Amino acid sequence: MAIFNLNINGKSQQVDVDPNTPMLWVLRDHLDLVGTKFGCGIAQCGACTIHLDGNAVRSCQLPVSSAQDSQITTIEGLSETGDHPVQKAWMEHDVPQCGYCQAGQIMTAAALLQQNPNPSEEEIENAMNGNICRCGTYTRIKAAVITASQNL
Amino acid sequence: MTTLDKKLDRRSFLKVSALAGGGMVLSFSWLAGCKPTTEEELLAMPKEWFELNSYIKIGENGVVTLYSSSPEFGQNVKTSMPMILAEELDVDWKKVIVEQGNFDSQRFQRQSAGGSQSIRQGWTPLRTAGATARAMLVGAAAQIWNVPASEITTSAGILEHKGSGKKAHYGEMASLATAIEVPENPKLKDITDFKIIGNSKKNVEAEKIVTGKPLFGIDYKVEGMKYAAIVHPPAFGMKVKSFDASYVLGMSGIQEVFTINIFNENYVRTFFDVATFPELLVVVGNSTWEVFQAKKNLKVEWENAPESSFTMTGFGGRNPYKVTVPEGLESSANHREKMAEYTQKPGNVVRRDGDPEGAFKKAAKVLEKTYTAPFLAHNTMEPANFFAHVTAEKAELYGPTQWPEPMSAALADRLGIPKENIKINLARMGGGFGLRAYGHHLLEAALISQKIAAPVKMVYTREDEMTYGIYRPTYSATYRAALDENNNLLALHVKAGGVPESPLHANRFPAGAIDNYLAEAWEIPSNITVGAFRAPRSNFMAAAEQSFLDELAEVMEKDPIAFRLELLKRAETNPVGENNDYDAKRYAGVLELVRDKSNWNTPAAGVHRGVSAYFCHNSYVAEVVDTKIVDSKPVVEKVYAAVDCGIVVNPDSATNMGEGAIVDGIGNAFFGELAFENGVATKTNFDKYRMIRHKEAPKKIEVYFVDSKEDPTGLGEPFFPPVFAAVANSLYKATGKRYYEQPFAPQLEMQNLKM
The missing domain is CATH 1.10.150.120 ([2Fe-2S]-binding domain)
Incomplete structure (x- = not known):
């Protein structure tokens, strides 16, 4: 377990998890951002897509340890009022x-x-x-x- | 005409209200979670609700809550069923809030999503519920205004008495309306007066979906909740011998490892109590990722399972019978071999008209073709999961299920808790396609919670899900046609079977259109479990039958649509035999409509077209598929569909359903396949199991509904079966080769047409 500082939807968040934990599960189980979905776990279906510094990435294959210095956007943060x-x-x-x-x-x-x-x-x-x-x-x-x- | 359901009467309503503590707790409203964007959406929540019946409550300010009682898995009943209520209640759709009704067999009827029956079976009860509430509001206004009820009109939630100039909105009369005698036979609207039904309404949950709100079972979480994963045997025909959890119990976040048995030994199962593996291993821990990691590291010894059996009640409450699960590790190669043997042996005769054997004897020509299709996995995007919190006295569950009712009995038996203390709340489902009618996952979650004495969310991995079973079976059908020297059709013979069930529908078209007809069925037992998959059996029989009719039309030198219409004319004017379960005129209607809309006889340059039509789930669908070969690759350019499903409640949403089913059909026709080697599924995730993707979808799909005044019939399934043969028949035009084996892509590849 280790502490990670994350920037998600413009907010700083801190989690204490195994460094290999995929962002998908950090979002879903630890930060209650469940809009990002689990579909396959092997980056084949796209249900877990988030933005990492503006690029679409599969969060099921993104370890939390490599997401620390990036801006993460999830579906919950795509727009404030659902008007993207x-x-x-x-x-x-x-x-x-x-x-x-x-x-x-x-x-x-x-x-x-x-x-x-x-x-x-x-x-x-x-x-x-x-x-x-x-x-x-x-x-x-x-x-x-x-x-x-x-x-x- | 169905009269008012007893569940709507006042006495049972009051009972329900009392049970619920005098008022229903509002869990959420679809409006509450999003910022209003128009004036109409600025709905103030009422201070008080008045329940007029199980489906309808009205606030003192005129806002209306309608309960959608059917499980929602993308068929959009959460919008269309309340539309039916709103129509007869005569309210402004903009003032309607839709709430999911949780499973409650006292309060709601038929809470299931299956057989494309929600709208069909809900039609009259929902209209009646709406009309009943409207009549009670009118009755209340008549009392207060002291005028005859017959002189009061309603429109968009406003009551009016023209003679006296009196006007009020529903909210003002709602309190008194609850005291009005429930009318026995409220007058239903004339369908020509419909304002909401037939006018497209947007999905009531669209905003929540596009903003990522927690709607699904897998999104659910409560304080103190544990996470669980299961480990099932790696092969059909195997079971747990022993396991060693010592390493796993030392892993981060892991709490417990144990086994669970899904059913009590003597439990008489219902049709939906399919448990492929009666005993499962369970890993419980602090997060989904941790239990997923642990399950990979669990040391388990497996062994071959001996033959076993259990008792099951017949479908629809028929007499219980014994189900035997054979032993052995099965392979697709063996299935194919055995199926080929069975096609050569006599089957069980299910229907015989005229003298088919005699007709084949004197035939000048016989056309015989055999069609096959593999097992298919449902591959719902949301893997199986359920939340359960079981205590000594009660159980509360939440998650994806198409059919909660049979599971409440199974849960009561297994948990030792009375049915009335078991609450099953319905989540929006991330797809179902038949799979979620089978509720083993509810039992598993509940048993885990009971064992650990804590709330738990159990989640399957994609691999668990794809290799668990409950598949669409593998099928085979052999069609034979006897022709005389002038190419007249003398007889038709169909023999269809599969592992482990036959797909035969003996009384469907072309039965009834041919003097000499023979239908036979056969079955090969298996320990690979199967279940309903979007239009069960029809999804294969349509492919075989409609491909054969296409080839037969060619041999007979007839246009494929004209040939089918000829047969249907015969079935309409002078039907052969008894029990033909289709309406030949409506069937012909969709063929004529698709012929006209597609300009059947004048396809665009370079386009190869195929046609197919089928009747199932009380609806008729005909489809024309246009294929092109682009850079040595078959491309489905366009699909035309004509459907007769009676009155269409929500046309744009119905069109969406049609488009989706057509894409689903194209995908499974080209790519869908699950195979087995020594009991092991050869595909476990989407890297191997090819699903149709964006690029392979048709560029355009046009859906046409027959203008109808008939009561609504099925929609989610009927679009699906005809796709397979329409694709095969268009590919034949494109390549000159007939396609008898699904999926088609591997055969196309052998012709250097790689997809």
């Missing part, structure tokens, strides 16, 4: 079915648009390909990303 253009577009297109993967989808999309505000359809497909939606809402996800890019 990606979140708004998700609601406009009524994307979610079960909703479990959607935080990860949104975080991936938000990072994409941060880096590339006007992605082509192909760029959207490539960026979103690592996020599985078992309900199959991919066509709506794509439409929502396009809408969000127009409303940035």
